[in-house]
Amino acid sequence: MNYYTKQPQTSAALIQLLLSRGLLIPDHARAIKYLESIGYYRLSGYMYPLQVPGKLHHFVAGISFDDVVSMYKFDKRLRAIVMEYMERIEVALRAKLTNSYSAVHGFFWYADASLFSDKSTAAAILYGIQEDFKLPKDQFLRAFKNNYPGEPLPPSQMALETLSLGELARLYKALTTDPIKLQIASDFRVAASSLETWFVWLTNVRNVCAHHSRLWNRNMSALRPHMPSRKAYKFAVPMPDDANTNMYGVVALMHRLLKSFNPNNTFARQVEALIQLHGVDATLMGFPPAWQTAAVWHHE
Structure with a gap:
């Protein structure tokens, strides 16, 4: 029925x-x-x-109907900007993980269970890498397999290239909080305990974009990220309690991460320009009323 x-x-x-x-x-x-x-x-x-x-x-x-279409086009362009810069964050995380851990523990560190506190998650990711390596789809993996037929796994710089942002986020979270993990977080200007939650939450944002879903005023309350409370990492201005559920929080978190390795990036400026171009009420995205000057990225 x-x-x-x-x-x-x-x-x-x-x-x-x-x-x-x-x-x-x-x-x-x-x-x-x-x-x-x-x-x-x-x-x-x-x-x-x-x-x-x-x-x-x-x-x-x-x-008018044109106003509806304008909102649709605004959201589409917003997703494109977020995806472009999310890629840069993903690439930076991948590089920091493989560079930092390989330098100390060798290229196959990700297979060392002693480095992980969440061993089940680490094992699941390792299993996925192993399965993909049996019949690799990527040319660089096929070439490595041909050149080193006795190796059961690819080295870190290759293995991590096959992981999605979500898998990288889970891998980072699963690691034992050691000096290397802490240094990676410090490089991103976030405490390790907070950074874990940031990557998981931003993975959800990335998935919204990848599935072409509405983003601009979405309530993203699942797996909320921790806002930094330590003095060294606190945001320059107070953040609203709901910033970890809306687009204002997305821009704030991404801006912080991007600025840590690309201080001259234009991500936040592009988002602001798009809002102004389409005449969108940014407060519906969680932005403060005077966001043109009050938004956190104007103070960091």
Whole structure:
């Protein structure tokens, strides 16, 4: 038995529904093309902030279909910026892990169970590397396997290239808190206990982007990151209690990490420019009211 009683509607019927809710649609044919190429359900996620609060879904006076499309394009471009700079953070974490641990424990350190406090997670990641290495897909792994047929595992600089950001985050978290792990955290200007949670949370943000889901005003409350409390690592201005659930927190955390190895990066400036270009109310993203000067990245 199906309890969902709504019936499919044509794009033309959905246009009439939106008109009845007060949305201005000067070009019906253009709007129908958007509905058929993007989908009403996906676009509807960008309509709610443009509607009067309540269950009637009436639009604020003067809101047009172009405003909905603008919100959609804003979110799409925001995801692209986040993904670009998330890649840089991922690459930096990968490099710091392999460089730091290999220098002390050799290229196969990741297979040394004594280096991990969470041995089950380390074993699971090691198993994945082993399985992938049996029939490697990457050319660099196939070449290594041909040159060193007796090696059951690839060295760290190759093995970690096959791990996702989520796996790298889990690997870092699983490590025993030793001087090497602490130094990596210090390099990122975050305490190790906090950095573990940052990478896990940012992996969730990265996955939202990778699946083309709505990002700009999403509540990301699962596996919240710890905001630094130690004087050496505290943010330069007080952070709102909910900063570890919204886009303001994403930008703040990414800015801190990026600045640690690329102090002249333009990530935060690009996000701000995009907000201004599309006229978005940044407070809906968790930004402070006077974010143009009050945002934490203007003070660090």
